[in-house]
Amino acid sequence: MSAEGIRSRQFSCLRKILERAGPVCHPDFEPSAEILNFISNDCKVLVIGAGGLGCELLKNLGLMGFRDIHVIDMDTIDLSNLNRQFLFRRKDIGKPKAEVAAEFINKRISGCNVKPHFCKIQDFDEDFYRQFSIVICGLDSIIARRWINAMLVSLLVYEEDILDQTSLIPLIDGGTEGFKGNARIILPGMTACIECTLDLFPPQVTYPLCTIASTPRLPEHCIEYVKLLQWPKENPFECSIDGDDPSHIGWIYEKSLERAACFSIRGVTYRLVQGVVKNIIPAVASTNAVIAATCVTEAFKLASSCCSTLNNYMVFNNVDGVYTYTYEAEKKDDCFVCSPFFRVKYMDLPHDGMKLNEFIEFLSGLQYQMKNPGIVAAFAERNRTLYMSGVPSIEEMTRDNLKKSLKELNIINGTKLIVTDVTRPTPLEIVIRFSEINN
């Protein structure tokens, strides 16, 4: 049989959907044989993550007729992955997930061409991401999600303030945690983006590094201090932290107690240490399967226009029976990421007596969830670095600013700040507005 013949048999089911009209089709849908060609030959899909969700996504995409697929993953295969990451075998342990997954799919599904990238998403720039028609995320990292979200927004082109839709790359995002999961579609610039709905994410408890290092108040601050700063420095067991090793937890427990004593903080317990250090997210194979199936179905709908797509956020929960619910997450007009780049971004603060360290805590709080913000004030004459925790020499020189108020740092209504953080591919430029000025 000819290659085309095999192909038409391979996807005969899809052709029934794409080449015939029906009562549940989208009203604008025009059935044609061209659509399968588009899906197979022109629709380039990027899958981010080749783990639990990623394996499912790649398999589903291949079986739904997509052939031009790229996959990025920076991890290697571990024994504990094998129960659900079904593209991997025992012999693959230690090899890059992206490469093994791609090889498996390419061998198993004829015609499919998955191209692996064993690296971080941050290793690629705009030119790389611009080549795709759809991006699907199966990640467990919120930082990476936020980064790719902002990257896709940055690719948008506006023509006289009107969004040019050909520059839009839909982002389909899947996430699972135990028996719960969600799938959503983001049309950057048009519908709610990850950043618009940051408050949906279980507020990951992370603390600003400056608080951990200089002004701890909570027992968790002390534990994080030992985990993030003291362990790498003293390296007591000549290896990285293993949350399952009682001697590791014991060491962190003791050091955290010492640190807590220095600051008269109470409440450090062995259990709390375990909780903070391990931060475990359980993985359930069937949840991954449901969420990945939803994501790829939506990719198929987007690529073919055959049916209306998810609008726009689906939650799934099978802890107690099966529960699912879809609603329209709302786009924030003043979103720092997806409002048009030409619109000035304002940040409203209560008053100019706010201390810089309070401001940093505010940036790290629920609303913005930054991890390690570096802050530079863009004054007319010159830029002034207010604080950067990551670079010891700068941290030392700017540490005194933490205790100063924004007013003392010459920040007035209308001052522009440049804030950079790992959650974004580019720094954020914001204009400060105070509700109240102290005299």
Place this chain on the structure above:
Amino acid sequence: MIQLFKLKKNGETATKGTTKRSSAAQLRITKDINELNLPKTCTTKFDDPDDLLNFKITIAPDEGFYRGGKFTFSFRVGPNYPHEPPKVKCETPVYHPNIDLEGNVCLNILREDWKPVLTINSIVYGLQYLFLEPNPEDPLNKEAAEVLQSNKRIFEQNVQKAMRGGYVGSVYFDRCLK
């Protein structure tokens, strides 16, 4: 609903957006610096924390030929960063096949292989690698490269001599041991 199939069929992907909007050198370097994640053999020095375009990075290798030495590089980030790499010079006189006596450094990512997606961090890792694996194939200091190729022991002795402060051949090196 967005019609990907029709959009992509009629017009190709928009490429007008290739002009990078907010990637002025200042913005980008702020991000690079904030996210520096250096190996413990490296330290930074900023004379002025408000000037992120000019700074120094010192590498003190803890293995290889140059173990025990301390080498300072100056970084000058120009207005076209990240479309052009920063200018990096070695301020410590060093006997090294890929660093000449004026402090010019031969590292691929500082010239032909530079890409805007690379960062200051990538350069520091590249420099650190030069001390671990000096590369005689592509020399700036031809003499040092020849010695490295012909006799590793002599090369090692020469490196030691230079780092302790003294002459290698007719060239004087300042002491740069930790």
